[in-house]
Each structure stands twice: as C-alpha cells, then as structure tokens.
Amino acid sequence: MATEVRVPTLGESVTEATVATWYKKLGDAVAVDEMLCELETDKVTVEVPSPVAGTLTEIVAAEGQTVGVDALLAQIGAASATSAATAKISNDKSAKAEASVKEGKMTDVNVPTLGESVSEATVSTWFKKVGDMVAQDEMLCELETDKVSVEVPSPVAGVLTEIIAAEGETVSANAKLAVISEGATAPAAKVEKVEAAPAKSGKDVEDAPSAKKAMAEAGITRDQVQGSGRDGRVMKEDVAKASSAPAAAPAPVSVPRAPVPADDASREERVKMTKLRQTIARRLKESQNTAAMLTTYNEVDMSGIMELRNEYKDMFEKKHKVKLGFMSFFVKACTHALKEVPEVNAEIDGTDVVYKNYVHMGVAVGTPSGLVVPVVRDADQMGFAAIEKKITELGLRARDGKLSMAEMQGGSFTISNGGVYGSLMSSPILNPPQSGILGMHKIQDRPVVVKGQIVIRPMMYLALSYDHRVVDGKGAVTFLVRVKEALEDPRRLLMDL
Known part of the structure; x- marks a missing residue:
C-alpha cells in the first residue's frame, strides 16, 4: 500500500509554495524522516520529510511547480528486500563493516568552540581514516578558520567508524565531524571504508525557481545576491533584499590574466588561498x-x-x-x-x-x-x-x-x-x-x-x-x-x- 506525501501547513496566510529541489529520485529507498524535497514560499523554506520508510514510487509535483497546501507531492511504496538493503547502505555514510569491528558506545566528535565572532571553519586535513584505531586525545583532524588552525582531538579511545565532514567542507560551530565507537577494537583484517564525499561546490547549487524569475525581473545578477537557503541557494526573499539594498560602491574589477604560453603554463602551480590568507x-x-x-x-x-x-x-x-x-x-x-x-x-x-x-x-x-x-x-x-x-x-x-x-x-x-x-x-x-x-x-x-x-x-x-x-x-x-x-x-x- 502506497503512502501519500503531501504539502505540510505552510504558515498563517501562506497558501502555496514552489517545489525548489528534490533530494530523491524515483526508485530511491528512503528512511523515516529522511528529507525528500524542499519547498519555497514567499517567506520561508520548508523541508518535507518522509513519513515512512520505503521506496519513492511516484513524484507528482516536479521542481519549479507551484503547489497548494495539502497538495499531493509524491507516493512512497513498501520497501522490498532489495530497496531495504539499499536504504541501509545509503544511510550508512561510512559504509562500516559491523562484522569487522567490535562495536562499543558511539561518541560524536563535534567542532570545538572556535572563538568570539567565528561561526565556521573548513576541514583542512584528516589524520585518521574510517576504521583506524584512535587513542584518547589523539589528533583526528585539523580545522582552518579565517584566523587560526584548530586541531580536534579524540574525546575517547576506540575506532573511527564514521567521517561526516570531508576535507574541504565548511562546518559550523559545534557541528558533528565524526563518530567514534568507544572501546571498540579493529580486527587484523582490513576494515572496509568509504571516503567521505567531497564538499559540494557552489556551482552545483540550484537556486530557487522563483528567485531566478525575480532576479530576471529586477535586472540583477546572481553575484549581487547573498543566498540564505541550503548550501547558499538564493531564495526569493534574498532577491528582494538585494533589490532594496542601497547601491554599494563598485567592487574592484579583477583584471584577467594575459594568455600564458603553453610551455610556461606547464611550469606554473595554482594553489587555492588558505582561509587565513x-x-x-x-x-x-x-x-x-x-x-x-x-x-x-x-x-x-x-x-x-x-x-x-x-x-x-x-x-x-x-x-x-x-x-x-x-x-x-x-x-x-x-x-x-x-x-x-x-x-x-x-x-x-x-x-x-x-x-x-x-x-x-x-x-x-x-x-x-x-x-x-x-x-x-x-x-x-x-x-x-x-x-x-x-x-x-x-x-x-x-x-x-x-x-x-x-x-x-x-x-x-x-x-x-x-x-x-x-x-x-x-x-x-x-x-x-x-x-x-x-x-x-x-x-x-x-x-x-x-x-x-x-x-x-x-x-x-x-x-x-x-x-x-x-x-x-x-x-x-x-x-x-x-x-x-x-x-x-x-x-x-x-x-x-
């Protein structure tokens, strides 16, 4: 029997929303409360979780479509043996082999206090891999803020079972970085591990459809708007703010490099500036x-x-x-x-x-x-x-x-x-x-x-x-x-x- 996924209550005086992003595709396995899609109203962004575990069998409202309150968004069917296995794998970010590691109490490793006025950091280096044994206070990774580098020690001894924030990913204060199985021991055999996914590039973020329309109507470019949505996505209200803001002094124009001969280009090295620089x-x-x-x-x-x-x-x-x-x-x-x-x-x-x-x-x-x-x-x-x-x-x-x-x-x-x-x-x-x-x-x-x-x-x-x-x-x-x-x-x- 299929379970319907409908538009939730959007708030007082809000009667419709636009489907901004689908996080799942037809046939994908989903877990309870896993995010299915994101809706955008003229006031807020609303995430729609899955009410049940199963398989996404139908998407009724596509991205960019405007829907009313309680409108049907999708249907979720019962999970088959195959899809249940798929859901388990997709939700296990570290792909840890439970049979290979003696489990203990799971302990989260969070971003430490970064200091006054510092709200985020970038994961610069992981010193350990999934499946590695770690001692208490042993360095797990290094974070880089716009002022200093911060080393993150292990709060307990055990096995690093999950890396949540990959190298290059930006994390907020107190965000979860990893999970350690306290007191666990790794076997002599090699522990299966999967590298954490690289951080999303800003170029992969799809702005809300209504925001694109508003930018076109206002005659402003994407670079002139500061996105407040997930991963920096531009929302309709962001465009309104940018349109009403007083004109700022023109930014210095970055002069493009002159063409470089091929033999010189092969001898150059391009390195991304650190946060500090x-x-x-x-x-x-x-x-x-x-x-x-x-x-x-x-x-x-x-x-x-x-x-x-x-x-x-x-x-x-x-x-x-x-x-x-x-x-x-x-x-x-x-x-x-x-x-x-x-x-x-x-x-x-x-x-x-x-x-x-x-x-x-x-x-x-x-x-x-x-x-x-x-x-x-x-x-x-x-x-x-x-x-x-x-x-x-x-x-x-x-x-x-x-x-x-x-x-x-x-x-x-x-x-x-x-x-x-x-x-x-x-x-x-x-x-x-x-x-x-x-x-x-x-x-x-x-x-x-x-x-x-x-x-x-x-x-x-x-x-x-x-x-x-x-x-x-x-x-x-x-x-x-x-x-x-x-x-x-x-x-x-x-x-x-």
Whole structure:
C-alpha cells in the first residue's frame, strides 16, 4: 500500500509554495524522516520529510511547480528486500563493516568552540581514516578558520567508524565531524571504508525557481545576491533584499590574466588561498577602503638602547630566564606615547570615538601561513621582563599554529617589525578597527650630525600609519616624536617621562 506525501501547513496566510529541489529520485529507498524535497514560499523554506520508510514510487509535483497546501507531492511504496538493503547502505555514510569491528558506545566528535565572532571553519586535513584505531586525545583532524588552525582531538579511545565532514567542507560551530565507537577494537583484517564525499561546490547549487524569475525581473545578477537557503541557494526573499539594498560602491574589477604560453603554463602551480590568507587580503583591503590612512616618518638613533642592552643583557637573562630584545623597549615607548596621545589608541564606532584606558599591544608575527597579530594584554602595566616573556611565548605559539582566538583579539595598537626581514622603510597598513600601527625597520649605520659633528650611528626609520578620521597630523607627529625621545634616551622610560 502506497503512502501519500503531501504539502505540510505552510504558515498563517501562506497558501502555496514552489517545489525548489528534490533530494530523491524515483526508485530511491528512503528512511523515516529522511528529507525528500524542499519547498519555497514567499517567506520561508520548508523541508518535507518522509513519513515512512520505503521506496519513492511516484513524484507528482516536479521542481519549479507551484503547489497548494495539502497538495499531493509524491507516493512512497513498501520497501522490498532489495530497496531495504539499499536504504541501509545509503544511510550508512561510512559504509562500516559491523562484522569487522567490535562495536562499543558511539561518541560524536563535534567542532570545538572556535572563538568570539567565528561561526565556521573548513576541514583542512584528516589524520585518521574510517576504521583506524584512535587513542584518547589523539589528533583526528585539523580545522582552518579565517584566523587560526584548530586541531580536534579524540574525546575517547576506540575506532573511527564514521567521517561526516570531508576535507574541504565548511562546518559550523559545534557541528558533528565524526563518530567514534568507544572501546571498540579493529580486527587484523582490513576494515572496509568509504571516503567521505567531497564538499559540494557552489556551482552545483540550484537556486530557487522563483528567485531566478525575480532576479530576471529586477535586472540583477546572481553575484549581487547573498543566498540564505541550503548550501547558499538564493531564495526569493534574498532577491528582494538585494533589490532594496542601497547601491554599494563598485567592487574592484579583477583584471584577467594575459594568455600564458603553453610551455610556461606547464611550469606554473595554482594553489587555492588558505582561509587565513583570504582574510588577510580582505581585511587589508577593507582597511584601505575604510580608513583615511596616512603615514608619517621619523628616524631614531638606536645607540642608547644598544649600549644599555649590551650592558645588562647577561644579567637580565640570568635573572629573568629570557633574552632582552629590542621589542620590549618599543612596547614601553609606545605605551608611554599612547598615554600622551590617546586618540592613537582609540577607534571609531559609528559616529562615536572609543578611547581605551588600557593598551592591548598587537605584535605582528610572520608565520608560514601568513601574518598574524597576537596581543600582549595590558602591556602598559607590564615590565620589560614580562613583555619579553609574553612576546617570546606568543611568537612561538604563532609559528606552531597554536594561538587561540582570544590571543589574537582585542588589540588597541599594533607594532610591526619589518626590520627582521631587512626592510629599510615601508608604510604599514592599519589593523582595523585600530587607529594606529608603528612600523619598525632595519638598523643601519648612517652618517648623522651630532653637536655639529658628522658621526656614524646605528639608525632606524620609524613609520606611523594612522587613521586621519580620528588622529590629526599634530597628534601623529607628537606620538612619533615621543617614541623617538624614549628610545634615544631609555632612562625616560624608567622615570616615566
């Protein structure tokens, strides 16, 4: 006996819907509550589950067809022995061989907390395969967000029986990644396993029929609409939002590459940008587009710091178990200057300026994956030794990809040291929403005039990029001069001058 599948109640004042997508084909085996199709109304998207287990024997309403409430969508017949077996296989995503694995308690592996304002991640690498034995806390996979890489350990010891999110797939916070059979043991024989299906490409997503019609009527393209449906599918209401939104500034046109000769093309390698690199590119461009960015320069005689460092570095390291570098001097000099010119430590929030009575100092660090900016919190309350220890710790964690989200958020000012790579002068780009960033550069012996005499001194160019919307030229120059004075006479730092 066939079971009818009808349009469910669509909500108050909604009398019809459009069949957007069928997830099953005629003859497919279906399980109870498995999704059959998706309906689209002018307000919401509605998924239609199967009321029974069986075989889809008839599809009455095709994709794109408009149907009323309680209209017949499809019919499901009783499952045959063959279709029942097919349903079992289709619902077993890992195709695990139960006879080959001694089952235990099933434990889900979920996406860990990704950090404030981070809602999704991409599965970059699986270290284990279906059927592999895993120990508790052994790394299963690595996730990549737009800020950091996150390793996911196994919560229990057992056998990895199912991989739900394949490499390259984007997952939301707390989504299920895999299933582990707790306490199970894998046999000596090879365990049958099936690779997880690759993530769907955005090109395979079919937009709702009514959305296509609305886009044509509104004269807008697919690229101008942000889809809110399943897998980014564009719905009718998305088109309405895009049509009513104020016109945005035209996006920069991507210039296509010139034709490449075949012999050169064979020697090129095309690699997809990582999430981190994409975010770096986007944020830096946003900074240039949003802030009224300007850079002012000065130079500093480093001989005072170098002499002081040479005199005390051995005693400093012996007592504090950390080397005395130049960065702690720059952090201290900046914290003093920020107290005198607080607008450099502020940020714009709408029509307000937020002045911060603390200094969370961002220190830019180059890593194999790209530039990251860990934050030294309350740097204005720390001494030289505490600053050096924290910078060393954060630098090592950054290069190992072990920084947490919290360690890279909330900075109020940033220092970038291009000098470690040999840069003589550059204009650093702001780290939004901050209003200032100091660029350090290479120390180079140069002839300078001191008390009427030409002498050779170790000199460094300093660059302060600032947001001219909140920081005036006088404030920017004053800040840089105060940093220069503190560095050229380090005793001023000790005297709080």
